Amino acid sequence: MSVILRAEKGGGDRRYLTQPRGEGTTWYAVAEVPRTLRRALGKKRLLKSLETTDLRVARIARWNAVADLKSEIAKHRTPGREDQDPLLLEAMAFREEFVRADAARRNDLMYQITDRAEEIDLAAGGSRDDYRPFEEPRAATKEATEFVQLASAKVTPADLYIERWLAASTYSERTKADARTALEQFKDWCTKASQGFFIETTTDRVAADFRDEAFVKAGVHFKTANKKLSALRQYWTWLEKSFGVKSNPWMRKSLPKAKAHRIAPDGPMGPERPFTDDEVRILLGGPADTDMANAMRISALSGMRLDEIGQLRVGDCRENIFSVTRSKSAAGVRTIPIHSALRPMIAKLVGRRDAAAFLFPDFQDTGWDGNRTMALSKRFTYYRKKLGVHDKRPGARRSKVNFHSFRRWFATKAEDAGHRENVVADIMGHESQVGITFGLYSNAQLKQLKKACVEAVKLPAL
Secondary structure (H helix, E strand, C coil), rough: CCCCCCCCCCCCCCCCCCCCCCCCCCCCCECCCCCHHHHCCCCCEEEEEEECCHHHHHHHHHHHHHHHHHHHCCCCCCCCCCCCCCHHHHHHHHHHHCCCCHHHHHHHHHHHHHHHHCCCCCHCCCCCCCCCCCCCCCCCHHHHHHHHHHCCCCCCCCCCCCHHHHCCCCHHHHHHHHHHHHHHHHHHHHHHCCCCECCCCHHHHHHHHHHHHHHHCCCHHHHHHHHHHHHHHHHHHHHHHHHHHCCCCCCCCCCCCCCHHHHCCCCCCCCCCCCCCCHHHHHHHCCCCCCHHHHHHHHHCCCCCCCHHHHHEEEHHEEEEEEHHHHHCCCCCEEEECCCCCCHHHHHHHHCCCCCCCCCCCCCCCCCCCCCCCCHHHHHHHHHHHHCCCCCCCCCCCCCCCCCHHHHHHHHHHHCCCCCHHHHHHHHHHCCCCCCCCCCCHHHHHHHHHHHHHCCCCCCCH
């Protein structure tokens, strides 16, 4: 079977076309199946009959057929931009050949591109008399104009290289997903604003308009806005280094931070807080499932982060010590004495299980950098709200209390009990900001200081 995925000299444009039964028979659209998906689909390529033996008719009909084939392939993987838009698929196919062609071939391709753009223009309601694909578009020729610009490599889709950038980065999977979300939001805004979603047309003015309309007018918290703007800025920085894209339009577009002296600590922009004793009593006394109840108690009596609890293995809970081997910072890798009130529970969870087994085997791996507690975090949010433990102020981004408030409660209780701030910081996995080091203590003395600090924290009576 002869499969033609590119235009062949002398045979006209036969990309994505084939006649499996030979010359003079029915034309089929063909799409290659990626190697990684061939086992799932059971084929190396997919075919769809165009129900015509006329090459001219087949050339027109192929794009919708190819889009259908790509949609079938997309069911088995994350869909890309080309899977939904047959015109974009067609333009990018032209573009791929155009950028590699010599001058003579480019000239031939421009005739094909122009002819195809005219078909698009006529289908959109344009007329042959005022067809100007290389000039500023009127409404009826916008699709045709963008088709010509894309196919002839005059403009580049802004998200064309995002996966290449992310693959070359050292970002976590969660950060990569946030970057994709930021670019997708910019794309949606461009569509609504009738603004081209291209690298070349994203100017300082466009970036500023997007920031002001998508974030400032919408009242988005400056931290959320700046996280997305930072992702766009880093992507364009990579484009600049990799392809010589001039002038990063996202530079100096961050929203200003609220000045600390203007923030009321108890106001909507103030910091999140620890649970009160009454809130801890309500949460620990409520109808939580076993895993949640155990995780709450561990956090309240050790100051551990929820994700750190999820990463604990049986071998990390030996000799009345928690060994945190994975954390968000170097200081977070630490040991914590197991509180006497937790020891019976930990002994039961450990049992005779393998040292490599997770302490909480039923936590689900979400796929985000091995995070195993995302589902539990969501369940806990629902649980505390149901019990009335909620503190979302008008104008605030989110509640001032969350699972992390157990960690804040532990730190508050330890310091209230008179323990040194640097000892508490070591237990919490914080870099100590206090000018007191542990150089004067032996290892045994430090263990005793940490143990005394942990044991000083007592759960409120239920």
